[in-house]
Amino acid sequence: MVSPGILLVDKPAGLTSHDVVARTRRALGTRKVGHAGTLDPMATGLLVIGVEGATRLLTYIVGADKTYEATIRLGQTTGTDDADGDILTRAPESAWASVTPERVSAGVSALTGAISQVPSSVSAIKVDGRRAYDRVRAGEEVVLAPRDVTVSRFDVIDRRIGDGFMDLDVVVDCSSGTYIRSLARDLGIDLGVGGHLTALRRTRVGDFDVADAADIDDLAEAELLTPAAAAARVLDPLQVSTADARDLRHGKRLAGRADRLSGSLAAAIDEDGVLVGVVEKRGADLKSAMNMPEISR
Structure with a gap:
């Protein structure tokens, strides 16, 4: 019988969170598996998995603060606010004159602290019982209600100028429920050039760190945190x-x-x-x- 516990997994790009749960079920030989907080297929990084009775702990983990590393591409918008969507607009050359380092810093500052954020329309939020992204894919127009979140850290680590775009590497500490895609979109709107995510990696959930996570191919041999050890971190x-x-x-x-x-x-x-x-x-x-x-x- 599989012992209950918490498994930390470093999700690779291209897999859904449900894919990781399915692989964990096969690797450990149990159906009683769940996760605390979805990652988009494009995203990589920490997924907190509950096994057997420890799935009951996920309720207390899902609301923990999180840390992300991301790349924001300014100068383009997409239909999904990330690189999985088709490019909808490209900023004209004339729009870049006002995108100075000072304006970027001011835009980032305006999105730091307690803010009201409209989630991306292709998020997993349910609208009348159906996921928003399912409604969008069905051709419906979806506008989600704003929600209050807290971005305690929004640091620009590096910037690179490309052909008609600017990439910003950022680190974000935020409350549960914050959409990094929405930060990219809103920063682009504020700067007048548009923006979306090209990379996203979750490195921390509460006191759980991706440095301690197992690779997707090593799930069967991965060590689980006992329920007591995991609960004491939360x-x-x-x-x-x-x-x-x-x-x-x-x-x-x-x-x-x-x-x-x-x-x-x-x-x-x-x-x-x-x-x-x-x-x-x-x-x-x-x-x-x-x-x-x-x-x-």
Whole structure:
């Protein structure tokens, strides 16, 4: 039987996140596999995979902040806001006069901090039960509602001038739900020349780093993080006694223990180092928000 755990995978370009899940199922011999946060086929980098009972942890990982490395091409727009779409417009030579380093810096600054962002129309967001990208492919016009996100870092690392375009290599730290394609599009709009992504790599999800991820061809031999080790990277760990662990698993509250939590949630770990589940405050008590399936020792 496959042990529950969290697997970090370095997704290559050309595969969907579902493709990686399917390969993980085959490699580990289990159907109980899920992921925390989709990557587009063009994108590479960190995909956090839950295996067996650890899929229950994905709910607490998917909302973590993320880091991306990307290349933004100014001077062109595409139908998908990335390199997978057809080029729709090219900036005329006259438009480049105002695209100075200072204007680029100002445009990047305007997209840093707490911003309101309209996701790309070919995103995976559901509109009346259907993915936005499916509606676009069916010929429908889709305009998604803006959402509030936080871009805590938006640094231009390098810039290159090409024939009718400018490429910016950037690093972005952002809240969950931020679309880097939309940052590229909006920067291009602000500069008056258009823009889209030509490369995207996710290097971090919360405290999980792509440097620790397995290659797609090495999934069968990859080491999984135990549920306890993974949960402790996402939530404050809370050590509980064997008796308390038993009570939590049986749905009982830990009376008068709410003061043991500094935040709203914690990962309850028993005396054997096994993750019992996630606990939350309920008045003066602690109760289970999520219980892990019990495993035989």
